[in-house]
Amino acid sequence: MTHILVTGGAGFIGAHTCKALALMGYQPVVLDNLSTGYRDFVQWGPLVQADIADTTAVAATITQYGITAMMHFAGSIVVPDSVRDPLTYYDNNISKSVRLIQTAVDHGVQNIVFSSSAAVYGMPDVARIPVHTPLNPISPYGYNKAVIERLLSDLSTARPDVRALSLRYFNAAGSDPDGQVGESHVPETHLIPLALDALSKKRAALTVFGRDYPTPDGTCIRDYIHVSDLAMAHVQGLRYLAKGGASQILNLGIGQGFSILEVLRTIETVCQMPVPFVWGLRREGDPARLVADADASRRILDWTPVHTSLDKIVADAWAWRRA
Numbered sequence: 226m227t228h229i230l231v232t233g234g235a236g237f238i239g240a241h242t243c244k245a246l247a248l249m250g251y252q253p254v255v256l257d258n259l260s261t262g263y264r265d266f267v268q269w270g271p272l273v274q275a276d277i278a279d280t281t282a283v284a285a286t287i288t289q290y291g292i293t294a295m296m297h298f299a300g301s302i303v304v305p306d307s308v309r310d311p312l313t314y315y316d317n318n319i320s321k322s323v324r325l326i327q328t329a330v331d332h333g334v335q336n337i338v339f340s341s342s343a344a345v346y347g348m349p350d351v352a353r354i355p356v357h358t359p360l361n362p363i364s365p366y367g368y369n370k371a372v373i374e375r376l377l378s379d380l381s382t383a384r385p386d387v388r389a390l391s392l393r394y395f396n397a398a399g400s401d402p403d404g405q406v407g408e409s410h411v412p413e414t415h416l417i418p419l420a421l422d423a424l425s426k427k428r429a430a431l432t433v434f435g436r437d438y439p440t441p442d443g444t445c446i447r448d449y450i451h452v453s454d455l456a457m458a459h460v461q462g463l464r465y466l467a468k469g470g471a472s473q474i475l476n477l478g479i480g481q482g483f484s485i486l487e488v489l490r491t492i493e494t495v496c497q498m499p500v501p502f503v504w505g506l507r508r509e510g511d512p513a514r515l516v517a518d519a520d521a522s523r524r525i526l527d528w529t530p531v532h533t534s535l536d537k538i539v540a541d542a543w544a545w546r547r548a
């Protein structure tokens with residue numbers, strides 16, 4: 226069986242991807258320091274509890290399992306924290322990633338799939354963002370992602386035996402439809418889990434930041450992609466690279482936007498309960514609209530998202546949270 230190194234595999238997207246890998250006949254090997262991940266999210270293969278910068282642990286894992294492909298999810302992900310504490314973000318997302326990638330390629334890893342983000346675009350003023358849109362990250366987090374994308378592209382130019390896929394996610398959401406893993410961040414900053422917690426009185430009312438954006442209802446519009454579809458795109462990405470596909474940067478989204486109020490209305494319909502919320506001021510650096518043009522990913526990865534309705538995303542998130 227082919228073993229795949231999955232850094233950050235104890236986190237939200239990494240764990241769902243491990244499940245998708247196992248379903249498709251791969252053996253994920255998770256390397257995670259559990260800083261924001263959960264031991265019980267690691268259900269489809271071994272866990273190596275280590276930091277990605279622990280070159281000895283990374284090298285030993287790659288050698289032990291004969292690994293030639295890696296998915297790199299591990300990182301720090303809270304955009305406002307990256308503004309407050311850039312050193313931590315540059316260290317965890319850039320310095321440590323460089324050490325990880327260097328150790329990986331030195332020990333025979335040839336195919337790399339990297340978690341990038343729509344944050345690399347900054348505040349683009351287009352209805353659907355194509356991948357060739359000029360990068361203009363406005364947070365340290367977004368800049369961190371752009372640097373590692375660039376490193377991977379420089380690396381694959383210098384080393385034609387190394388191929389990399391950088392996947393720019395829009396808003397990953399939902400939970401495993403079988404309820405085996407779900408969305409739970411530390412700290413939680415994502416809309417749907419926060420709204421579900423507010424609705425079930427686990428948290429205070431949700432704050433909706435900004436009601437005066439140039440959108441039909443005044444709230445921000447985002448592209449929500451079901452985490453299981455996102456996970457499957459990674460497996461397809463791995464297959465693409467294994468077949469000799471060239472290094473690429475791709476968007477992963479659905480190509481359809483929903484405003485915050487539309488998401489809250491969907492949650493109320495699915496859960497049959499009101500979501501308590503209060504209005505807050507706009508947050509600095511929140512674009513009015515972030516919707517992917519992800520047509521190229523579907524074509525290149527031979528990938529078709531299947532859980533594309535917002536109702537399904539919310540229903541799966543709610544089922545996991547209630548359980």
Ligand SMILES: NC(=O)c1ccc[n+]([C@@H]2O[C@H](COP(=O)([O-])OP(=O)(O)OC[C@H]3O[C@@H](n4cnc5c(N)ncnc54)[C@H](O)[C@@H]3O)[C@@H](O)[C@H]2O)c1
Nearest residue numbers: 233235236237238258259260261262276277299300340397
């Ligand atoms: N959630 C989203 O909507 C979204 C959107 C765009 C990009 N991303 C990217 O996807 C990736 C996964 O995000 P997530 O939502 O699953 O976050 P998460 O916090 O649930 O998972 C991150 C995992 O990485 C681990 N980790 C962090 N630093 C580490 C280190 N130095 N060494 C070892 N393990 C470490 C954590 O313990 C955790 O298990 C991140 O790189 C994130 O930037 C996420």
